[in-house]
Amino acid sequence: MSDTHPGRPRAADKRTFFERLVEFLSPGPDSKDELIETLADAEQRELIEPESRIMLEGVIRMADMTAGDVMVAARRMDMLDIDAAYDDLLGVVIGTGHSRFPVYEGERDNIIGVLLAKDLLKLQRAPELNLRTLLRPAVFVPESKNLNELLRDFRSNRNHLAVVIDEFGKTAGLITIEDVLEEIVGEIEDEFDDKNGESAVFTLADGSRRVAGDAPIAEVNGVFGTSYPDDEFDTIGGLVAQELGRVPRRGEAVDVGGLRFTVMLARGGAVRWFKVTPAPESADAPASQH
Incomplete structure (x- = not known):
């Protein structure tokens, strides 16, 4: 007796015999690296969107990550x-x-x-x-x-x-x-992000300034009356990183040209926001230890 229900026709397999033969002879990826390569290939062939590939890769890589x-x-x-x-x-x-x-x-x-x-x-x-x-x-x-x-x-x-x-x-x-x-x-936009294309420098309640890491050096100079050079770096984040010798981490402070840049938010290996105050040498208060 046939297992197929008489009133329920079998769904037609629309793949060609050659496609089914290739699938049988070519096993799927057997490692995470191969799976990621497969996703990249799928993106190249426009089978999935770049955003989908990034998310899928994130899920795969996250399986091996810890807190x-x-x-x-x-x-x-x-x-x-x-x-x-x-x-x-x-x-x-x-x-x-x-x-x-x-x-x-x-x-x-x-x-x-x-x-x-x-x-x-x-x-x-x-x-x-x-x-x-x-x-x-x-x-x-x-x-x-x-x-x-x-x-x-x-x-x-x-x-x-x-x-x-x-x-x-x-x-x-x-x-x-x-x-x-x-x-x-990937990076999630939050309340610190500039969503309206406005100035990258904001005044905080305590009188200090919040400055975006990608703020143009020319804009920073205009706000603070500084004269930071912009011939090698276009953004204040790049200038501060050069001064420190690396990208600063959240909570770290770097003094540059009379101002102290304290990292408020860092994402993806870059500083998103600095809190900017007068450097201790330029203020009345003694320098704090960091």
Whole structure:
């Protein structure tokens, strides 16, 4: 008796005999490198869009990556001290522009929770509130945590930030859901990005300036009255990187020509935003140690 249902005709295989023979004789890629090459070939033949190829490659490569590969190192973490004054906390929140902050007590390695920037505003309206009551539980993950697993955890637990710990239980860094997603889709535009093609220099609430890493040197000179040369580099990010000898990382500060450039945001091996203030030598305050 035939297994085919009499009222359900078999779907026609539209491939030619030669196409089916080639598929039988040519096995698919047996390594990730070959699979990535196959995707590149598919893009060349316009079978998939470049954006699709990039995302698929990101998914493939992410399978071998861990939290330790993507995290922001502990020494560059922007954190809040539970015992700091409200104005000091607000200054850090405004200066860095993050939406979530690990909060520590005593020493930076003793993280007791996570504060959402929007929750800090509740203290302004109700000073009698205790900052501790506003903290959210901190999520801790090991450096070896696979990014695929971490992404599933972020989605299921609705967390956006995790503190990464090393094998000794010490804070190694932090990682956000944005960091993980950017391994798949590339850079994600955020509130720091200039979406309207406007000036690349903005004034912050504390009087300092936020300057895009790709801001033209001529524009920076015009705003700050500096005379940085633009014969070798077109952007301020390139000039600062030359001064340091490499691309600075988030939290690092570089003094150039009377100004201090502190990295607020870095993505994809490039600085997206600097916070620019007078260099200590040019200000009344003594130079700080970095």
